[in-house]
Amino acid sequence: MGEETYVADINAVRAMLPGVSDTVYLNTGTCGPLPTIAFEAMHAELQRDLTRDRIGAEHFPRLIETRNELRGVIARAVGADPAEIAITASTTDGMMSAILGYRWQPGDELLLTNIEHPGGLVPSFVAKRRFGLRVRVVDLGLGGGDPADIVAAFERALTPRTRMIVLSHVSYTTGACLPLKEICAMAHAHDVIVVADAAQSYGALQLDLHDIGVDVYAGSGQKWMCGPDGTGALYVRADRVGEFEQTFFSGGTIRESLDYYGGSVAPAFGAARFDTAGRSLVLMEGQKAATRWISEDLGMDWTSARISDMARYAHAELSRLPGVSVVTPREALAGLLAFNVAGISGPDLTARLAAEHNVTIRFVHKYINNPDAARVSVGFFTTEEDLAALTEGIQAIQSSL
Amino acid sequence: MGEETYVADINAVRAMLPGVSDTVYLNTGTCGPLPTIAFEAMHAELQRDLTRDRIGAEHFPRLIETRNELRGVIARAVGADPAEIAITASTTDGMMSAILGYRWQPGDELLLTNIEHPGGLVPSFVAKRRFGLRVRVVDLGLGGGDPADIVAAFERALTPRTRMIVLSHVSYTTGACLPLKEICAMAHAHDVIVVADAAQSYGALQLDLHDIGVDVYAGSGQKWMCGPDGTGALYVRADRVGEFEQTFFSGGTIRESLDYYGGSVAPAFGAARFDTAGRSLVLMEGQKAATRWISEDLGMDWTSARISDMARYAHAELSRLPGVSVVTPREALAGLLAFNVAGISGPDLTARLAAEHNVTIRFVHKYINNPDAARVSVGFFTTEEDLAALTEGIQAIQSSL
Numbered sequence: 173m174g175e176e177t178y179v180a181d182i183n184a185v186r187a188m189l190p191g192v193s194d195t196v197y198l199n200t201g202t203c204g205p206l207p208t209i210a211f212e213a214m215h216a217e218l219q220r221d222l223t224r225d226r227i228g229a230e231h232f233p234r235l236i237e238t239r240n241e242l243r244g245v246i247a248r249a250v251g252a253d254p255a256e257i258a259i260t261a262s263t264t265d266g267m268m269s270a271i272l273g274y275r276w277q278p279g280d281e282l283l284l285t286n287i288e289h290p291g292g293l294v295p296s297f298v299a300k301r302r303f304g305l306r307v308r309v310v311d312l313g314l315g316g317g318d319p320a321d322i323v324a325a326f327e328r329a330l331t332p333r334t335r336m337i338v339l340s341h342v343s344y345t346t347g348a349c350l351p352l353k354e355i356c357a358m359a360h361a362h363d364v365i366v367v368a369d370a371a372q373s374y375g376a377l378q379l380d381l382h383d384i385g386v387d388v389y390a391g392s393g394q395k396w397m398c399g400p401d402g403t404g405a406l407y408v409r410a411d412r413v414g415e416f417e418q419t420f421f422s423g424g425t426i427r428e429s430l431d432y433y434g435g436s437v438a439p440a441f442g443a444a445r446f447d448t449a450g451r452s453l454v455l456m457e458g459q460k461a462a463t464r465w466i467s468e469d470l471g472m473d474w475t476s477a478r479i480s481d482m483a484r485y486a487h488a489e490l491s492r493l494p495g496v497s498v499v500t501p502r503e504a505l506a507g508l509l510a511f512n513v514a515g516i517s518g519p520d521l522t523a524r525l526a527a528e529h530n531v532t533i534r535f536v537h538k539y540i541n542n543p544d545a546a547r548v549s550v551g552f553f554t555t556e557e558d559l560a561a562l563t564e565g566i567q568a569i570q571s572s573l
Numbered sequence: 574m575g576e577e578t579y580v581a582d583i584n585a586v587r588a589m590l591p592g593v594s595d596t597v598y599l600n601t602g603t604c605g606p607l608p609t610i611a612f613e614a615m616h617a618e619l620q621r622d623l624t625r626d627r628i629g630a631e632h633f634p635r636l637i638e639t640r641n642e643l644r645g646v647i648a649r650a651v652g653a654d655p656a657e658i659a660i661t662a663s664t665t666d667g668m669m670s671a672i673l674g675y676r677w678q679p680g681d682e683l684l685l686t687n688i689e690h691p692g693g694l695v696p697s698f699v700a701k702r703r704f705g706l707r708v709r710v711v712d713l714g715l716g717g718g719d720p721a722d723i724v725a726a727f728e729r730a731l732t733p734r735t736r737m738i739v740l741s742h743v744s745y746t747t748g749a750c751l752p753l754k755e756i757c758a759m760a761h762a763h764d765v766i767v768v769a770d771a772a773q774s775y776g777a778l779q780l781d782l783h784d785i786g787v788d789v790y791a792g793s794g795q796k797w798m799c800g801p802d803g804t805g806a807l808y809v810r811a812d813r814v815g816e817f818e819q820t821f822f823s824g825g826t827i828r829e830s831l832d833y834y835g836g837s838v839a840p841a842f843g844a845a846r847f848d849t850a851g852r853s854l855v856l857m858e859g860q861k862a863a864t865r866w867i868s869e870d871l872g873m874d875w876t877s878a879r880i881s882d883m884a885r886y887a888h889a890e891l892s893r894l895p896g897v898s899v900v901t902p903r904e905a906l907a908g909l910l911a912f913n914v915a916g917i918s919g920p921d922l923t924a925r926l927a928a929e930h931n932v933t934i935r936f937v938h939k940y941i942n943n944p945d946a947a948r949v950s951v952g953f954f955t956t957e958e959d960l961a962a963l964t965e966g967i968q969a970i971q972s973s974l
Contacts, residue, residue, distance in 0.1 A: 195625045203632060206622045214619055214855070221801065224596045229927060229935075231604060235802075261662075261852055264823055272820060290838075294822045294832060297838045302818055307836040400622065401636075402853030417703060419673060419820060421695045422665055430694060432940050435708040437691075437698045451662055452803030452856060454615070471615045526630060534630075539833050 185470065186553050189398075196531040196561045201344065201372055201508050204398035206462070214400065217454045236424050239450040242460045246405045249397075249467035250389070251380035255442030256413075258406040259450035263371040264291035265420075266390025267338070269446045270367045271295035273416035278304035278562040281334040283326065284351075286311045286540045287343035291390075292369045296338055303537035306333070314542065315348025316501020321562060323354045327362075329558035336365045341389075342372035345542045347500035347508035349373070356385040365412065371395060374405065375466060376507040378476040387412045396507065396551075397466055399459035402452075408443045410478060419450045467554075475552035478558030479507045483550040486559050488546075495570055499545050510536060510545035513566055515573045521566070529565035586871065587954050590799075597932040597962045602745065602773055602909050602950035605799035607863070614862035615801065618855045637825050640851040643861045647806045650798075651790070652781035656843030657814075659807040660851035664772040665692035666821075667791025667807030668739070670847045671768045672696035674817035675737060679705035682735040684727065687712045687941045692791075693770045697739055700887035709733070715943065716749025717902020724755045728763075735767045742790075743773035746943045748909035750774070757786040763868040766813065772796060773908075775806065777908040778902035788813045797908065797952075798867055800860040803853075809844045821849045867953075876953035880908045884941060884951040887960050891949075894964060896971055900946045911937060911946035914967055916974045919947040922967070930959035930966030 186192060191205035211286055220226060243254040260266050271282070272295055282305055300307045310329045312322055326337060337359050342349045356366045367388040373379070374391025375398070379388055386409070393403025404444050408416070418425065420437050425445050430437040439445035450456055468473055483505050490511050499510035513521055518535030525531040538544045548562065587593060592606035621627060644658040644921050661667050672683070673696055683697055683706055683728050701708045710731045713723055727738060738760050743750045757767045768789040774780070775792025776799070782790055787810070794804025809817070819826065819840050831838040840846035851857055867876055891912050892899050900911035914922055919936030926932040939945045947965065 190623045191625055191628050195629070197625070197628055199628060203628050205628055208623065211619060211623050215616070218612060218619065222591045222609065222612050224592055224598070224933070226802075226833075226899075227592050227598055227600060227604050227606055228596070228933060236591070244933070261825060261850070265821075268820075268822060286833075288833065290822075290827065293833065294827055294838050297831070297836045298819060299821075300836050309834060342690055400853060400855070401627075402850070402856065418699060419669075420666075421669060421691075421699075422663060423691075426691065427693055430691065430698070432694065433710060435698045437695050449803070452801060452853070454801065454855065455803065455853060490766050522630070532629060544825070 182553070182555060188465070191551055192553055196558045198531065198533045198539035198548045198550065198554065198558065198562060200396055200551040201547065202395070202534055203401070204395050204551065205553070206400065207398055207465055209465050210399060210458040210462040214454050214458040218458045221454070226400065232423065235451070235453060237454055238456050239424065239447065242450070242456050243444070245460055249463055249472060250374070250407060251382050252407050253410060256407050256410050258408065258443040258446035258448070259456070260390070260404035260406045260447070261402045262404045263369055263390045263392045265404055266388070267291045267369055267447040268295045269406060269419060269448065270388040270390070270408070270416060271299050271338065272419045272510045275415070276303035276335070276418060279333055280307065280533055281306045281308060281331055283329055283334060283337045284309050285339050287315050287346050287348065288338070288340055289344045289369055289371060291371065292340065310531050311541070314346045314499060314501050315343050315350055316504040319351035319354055322351055323358050327358050330362050330364065331473060334362070334364050336367055338367045340369040340372065342376070342506040342508060344372050344508070345510065345536045345539070347506065347510045347547070348504040348507040352386055353384045360385065366438050368370055372508055373506060376476065376479055378472040381407055385522070393459045394446050398464050399462040400455050403449065403455055403459040406446055407444065408446060413443055413445070416446070418445050420446070422447065424450070470552065478552045479550055482554050482559070483507055483509065485556065486529050486548060486550050493566060496566065499543055507550050509548045509550065511548070512543065512545050513570065516569065518544050521546045521569065524569050525565050529561065529568065531562050531565050583956060589866070590954055593954055597951045597959045598956065599932065599934045599951065599959065599963060601797055601952040602948065603796070603935055604802070604889065605796050605952065606954070607801065608799055608866055610866050611800060611859040611863040614858040615855050618858045622855070633824065636852070636854060639854055639857050640825065643851070643857050644845070646861055646864050646868070646870065650864055650873060651775070651808060652779070652783050653808050654811060654823070657808050657811050659809065659844040659847035659849070659855070661791070661805035661848070662803045662809045662850040663805045664770055664791045664793045666805055666849040667789070668692045668768065668770055669696045670807060670820060671789040671791070671809070671817060671847065672700050672739065673820045676816070676818060677706045677736070679702035680734055681706045682732055683708050684730055684735060684738045685710050686740050688716050688747050688943050689739070689741055690745045690770055690772060692772065693739045693741065712942070715747045715902050716744050716751055716899060717905040720752035720755055723752055725758050727756055728759050731763050731765065735763070735765050737768055739768045741770040741773065743777070743907040743909060745773050745909070746911065746937045746940070748907065748911045748948070749905040751905070753787055754785045761786065773909055774907060777877065777880055779873040781913040783809050786959065794860045798864050800863040801856050804850065804856055804860040807844065807847055809847060814844055817847070819846050821847070822850065823852060824850070871953065879953045880951055883955050883960070884908055884910065886957065887949060887951050890960055890964050894967060897967065901943055908951050910949045912949070913944065913946050914971065917970065918947055922947045922970065925970050926966045930962060930969065932963050932966050
């Protein structure tokens with residue numbers, strides 16, 4: 173476990189996260205705890221909102237400047253260029269921009285997997301209805317096994333009309349981390365674009381998006397990056413930016429000039445044209461502070477390594493319990509663990525762990541062949557004591573069944 | 574002026590708006606001052622964000638509940654039903670939802686006016702490119718004159734292919750308030766939908782949207798309703814909701830069930846399907862508090878009457894100054910006044926009024942035949958002293974030219 177190398181820092185890290193001091197918090201995959209440093213940045217900005225600062229001539233320029241600063245912070249965190257980053261309010265925002273913005277021709281095909289979130293599903297289904305594309309589902313089982321088999325499953329599903337693969341880097345339901353780099357290499361060899369739902373990977377994994385080669389990568393700010401609600405980030409690879417139409421506009425997403433009688437307008441340079449948020453300085457300052465703290469102060473190498481270590485520990489501890497079956501494939505583990513306890517449903521287990529043991533987890537529903545399950549998120553702030561509270565709670569509930 | 578009936582309250586009203594205490598603030602059309610009551614609601618919510626409240630099982634249900642409460646507050650303010658209100662982050666959000674969501678057929682026509690904001694223009698131009706519609710511009714001059722002539726100008730421009738009129742209730746450039754009710758009656762007689770940009774009317778005018786009969790009405794939260802940045806409201810008349818596709822999704826905008834293999838999903842009931850925001854409790858609590866204060870505590874009858882009185886006073890005072898020409902037609906006055914001062918440009922006048930006289934206004938650009946101009950917004954909190962500071966500042970600058 174390497175506990176000794178962490179123990180000196182973890183109390184200081186947790187002291188920055190007051191939300192986790194009064195509950196055993198194992199649900200960052202829904203919403204991470206807000207760090208005090210982000211609260212303070214938001215509070216300072218909120219106080220400026222009461223003054224002439226908010227309503228003066230510098231207000232809008234500062235909004236754009238802050239948006240660009242935030243773009244830079246996010247870019248550094250994921251190995252991208254700032255011009256490849258759009259400021260969004262959610263993972264779903266980014267998925268929409270890519271899926272509804274693509275220039276579909278009737279009969280084009282989009283591939284989904286069987287373990288997707290509505291953030292990828294819903295835009296795909298609406299694009300299907302509006303633009304006449306065909307949507308097909310690739311069955312990856314739980315998303316584990318040999319990465320080559322996963323890649324082969326996608327490759328077998330390709331047809332000459334396939335234009336886009338929509339998948340989750342880490343599935344929110346089974347918790348499996350897909351071999352994204354290998355999938356992208358295969359897809360690009362067939363001239364297919366890969367759009368990744370990064371809700372459960374952005375902020376949880378150390379990322380080098382240029383190395384991975386993914387075309388579009390859409391993440392949330394409030395989950396593993398512990399930012400405020402209503403924040404997110406979208407990566408669009410520089411050479412792909414021009415392949416998507418804008419489907420959302422706000423000040424800053426177009427160039428200054430527009431041709432009124434001609435009825436045309438030019439999008440902003442770079443991925444900024446896909447900004448769906450960045451209109452609240454309060455939210456942006458919070459997102460910037462949280463992202464900086466995690467990616468620069470703590471460092472993604474440290475946070476991602478700790479998440480990985482603790483998730484493997486949790487996998488082992490849960491697997492050891494009689495009557496508990498872990499859904500998440502060990503070989504595809506990231507920060508999420510889905511599991512079932514014999515004799516009690518995910519919703520009931522979630523409710524009882526909260527009410528009787530002050531342990532916060534969640535549950536996920538079966539869509540196709542992913543099982544209904546309870547789900548635990550292991551954060552960089554999670555301790556072995558947290559996981560002991562989880563397993564003890566499960567055992568106590570089991571003994572009452 | 575009826576000054577006597579206001580004077581007892583105006584100091585208390587202004588005490589709620591600390592931002593206007595240290596500048597003569599005449600730019601609510603860009604961004605209204607945040608009331609203390611909204612700041613306090615946001616601050617309280619921000620503090621909850623540090624606790625387990627933010628990350629517990631009640632978080633998402635409370636988000637949806639707050640969104641629906643906000644829907645109710647906005648509905649009451651504009652004479653609508655809550656099911657006709659979507660929570661947005663801006664006027665532009667609402668314009669996009671309607672213009673990109675409409676089920677266009679190639680060759681359909683959309684009518685704009687010559688005095689629109691990019692919030693209506695940009696979605697129209699992108700819809701033109703993507704869906705093959707024809708966009709035509711109706712020239713209303715400055716937007717004043719006999720309302721019957723305005724209606725006739727639209728009616729003359731209709732063809733059998735016209736599907737939608739996109740216009741501003743109050744033009745952000747000339748300040749003219751268009752005869753929206755009469756335009757809607759004419760348009761509906763021809764089976765044409767009216768989509769109104771309400772950025773300069775929502776919160777400034779007393780509205781009964783059912784009486785006006787408009788189909789879509791898109792406003793901003795941070796302007797005349799004095800809410801936080803990144804807030805807005807969209808009205809879609811109940812019987813029109815089904816005529817628009819969703820172009821934006823988030824938790825709450827779809828029904829629970831989706832058909833994974835069938836590739837379909839059902840939108841949420843009512844206008845909630847068009848929510849583009851409502852993901853930050855901090856912003857929603859601020860928007861709710863500001864909207865309640867203006868529409869319920871002060872009352873839209875009082876605020877709108879005061880805006881109207883003070884705007885007429887400002888129109889008279891500016892018209893009286895030698896070398897000043899008021900652009901905004903007096904017969905179409907709402908809360909905005911565009912004007913020019915001989916010998917100095919709008920940008921220069923704006924900069925000098927701010928630097929030398931602590932008076933905050935803005936300027937607007939010529940697009941077609943609306944003139945470049947300086948622009949003043951008259952709020953319900955504006956006083957005759959504010960307007961005296963404006964006219965004295967203009968005179969001082971004139972004497973230096």
